[in-house]
Amino acid sequence: MTSDCSQRREIAHLKGRRYTRRIPTILEILMSALLLISGLYMLYTAGLNKAVYADALLVTGAVFFTLGLINLITGVSSILLRPHAETVTP
Numbered sequence: 001m002t003s004d005c006s007q008r009r010e011i012a013h014l015k016g017r018r019y020t021r022r023i024p025t026i027l028e029i030l031m032s033a034l035l036l037i038s039g040l041y042m043l044y045t046a047g048l049n050k051a052v053y054a055d056a057l058l059v060t061g062a063v064f065f066t067l068g069l070i071n072l073i074t075g076v077s078s079i080l081l082r083p084h085a086e087t088v089t090p
Helices: 002-020 022-048 054-081
Strands: none
Touching: 022 054
């Protein structure tokens, strides 16, 4: 009787875990898109050479763009490579 309850608890835990990973990856992709856009805008502004601190904008834009790209690759790969159906055998 107790093993049946523990198996049900484990199945419920795995079902809940399947849906909890989706929200952080969507937020991760949104954050990476924001970093990419702001990085590209900073690179564009520094490239126009109208900014007072063009060198600082160039470095900051490159860092934001790189972080956004790494974050986007990580988020998309975690969505594509995660298992879609988790089965638990009793």
